[in-house]
Amino acid sequence: MTFDVGLVFGSIPKMLVGLGLTLELLFLSSFIGLALALVTLLMRISGRWFLVTPAVVYIYIFRGTPILVQIFVIYYGLPQFEFIREGMLWPLLREPFWCCILALSLNAGAYVSEILRGGVLGVDKGLLEAASALGISKTHRFIYITSPIAIRLSLPAYSNDIISMTKATALASTVTLLDMTGVARTLVAQTFAPYEIFISVALIYIAMAWMIQKGFGMAEKRMSRHLKPTAG
Amino acid sequence: MSEQESIIILENVCKYFGDFKALSDVNLTVQKGERIVVCGPSGSGKSTMIRCINRLEEHDSGRIIVAGKELTREVKDIDAVRREVGMVFQSFNLFPHLKVLDNLTLALKLVRKTPKSEARQIATRYLERVHIPDQADKYPSQLSGGQQQRVAIARALCMNPEVMLFDEPTSALDPEMINEVLDVMVELAKEGMTMICVTHEMGFARSIADSVVFMDKGEIVEAERPDVFFNNPSNERTKLFLSQILTH
Secondary structure, X not given: OXXXXXXXXXXXXXXXXXXXXXXXXXXXXHHHHHHHHHHHHHHHOOOOHHHHHHHXXXXXXXXXXXXXXXXXXXXXXXXXXXXHHOOOOHHHHOOHHHHHHHHHHHHHHHHHHHHHHHHHHOOOHHHHHHHHHOOOOHHHHHHHHHHHHHXXXXXXXXXXXXHHHHHHHHHHHHHOOOOHHHHHHHHHHHHOOHHHHHHHHHHHHHHHHHHHHHHHHHHHHHHOHHHOOOOO | OOHHHEEEEEEEEEEEEOOEEEEEEEEEEEEOOOEEEEEOOOOOOHHXXXXXXXXXXXXXXXXXXXXXXXXXXXXXXXXXXXXXXXXXXXXXXXXXXXXXXXXXXXXXXXXXXXXXHHHHHHHHHHHHHOOOHHHOOOOHHHOOHHHHHHHHHHHHHHOOOOEEXXXXXXXXXXXXXXXXXXXXXXXXXXXXXXXXXXXXOXXXXXXXXXXXXXXXXXXXXXXEOHHHHHHOOOOHHHHHHHHHHHOO
């Protein structure tokens, strides 16, 4: 068996057919995940046990189980329940796409809330004392002092998580979706050349990861302007 | 002096950190316009005492009355009191992500609801007062320590407080920058600002303090006019402390 370099690069355009779905999965679940993360974070740092406990349990469950298992549980497991099949969300939950979005979002929510919490804990207590001493309320302290600083501190870990998410979207192919990996699997079935086809798809994932890393790198630089002393 | 002019009253204030008694029956009355310097060995409760005055620390027993309001668990009262009490910290605590001007205007906008242009005017005026009007558009990290601390003083003054608390404002500074900060504080004192300063700058204490308070082990050991305090201290612990810090 010979390695066909031409096939590797020739397959890239075909792979891009699945790129749209991969990006949709990535953007939607990152967005919903971020919203979930914010809610979870606020619950987690509220200091009230009836908010902290559900947040901790949620994080514990979704960090502690593989995304693949979560997708399977949601996709194959939920329809077992009568009330779900008759519930309002069934039109969504019967679709493998929305099952994946749900699993990926819940996963991102759990991870990102912990990343943000790290950022919040990293904010110098002295700054918050200074703000308190000026009579700035707790809510305003969180919005104007804690948040901007915590976001900057969280950015490196967050970009890491988005890259993980990009790769996790490949799991959608296990529940019949034709994202990039799904397309690749179809192509393998047609060409019987798994080596070339999967390397081809790997190259696209690498390119995506590179772009995400660059993008966040630029954002990080921009948000750290104030830390760089200038001459004079 | 009449009760009315007492801007800060501490009555039998006690404060614990776990089992450690940080403040032990502290009594202190500060009149309007009075300048108090607090000194003492580290761990003696100086910082804790002034941090109780704007309730960055909560006292466990006794009473604290600031600008006529007793400090209790009621949150509304606390923010009202904090508006009247400016504080300057050892580590400056400027907001690193905001430019100098925005550091000064943030509380004006959020707390006093001052319109933007007016807030800028006020901020500029106070930056001039601490002699750094040209640094308004820089970030704190671009300033020297002395400049940062002067920005912090200006930030507190913007709220037009009745009292200023200084918590070792020069301890984190390089020696050559101490004077520029002390100069600003002396100017403030001369303008009649009520001040409580935790500091070991004894020259400053001598020249501007109405009263020097010496604390040890959470107690106020001695409170005297500076000339009496430095030349004729009555308490043995004060004598020992002074001999330790004035030998060199």
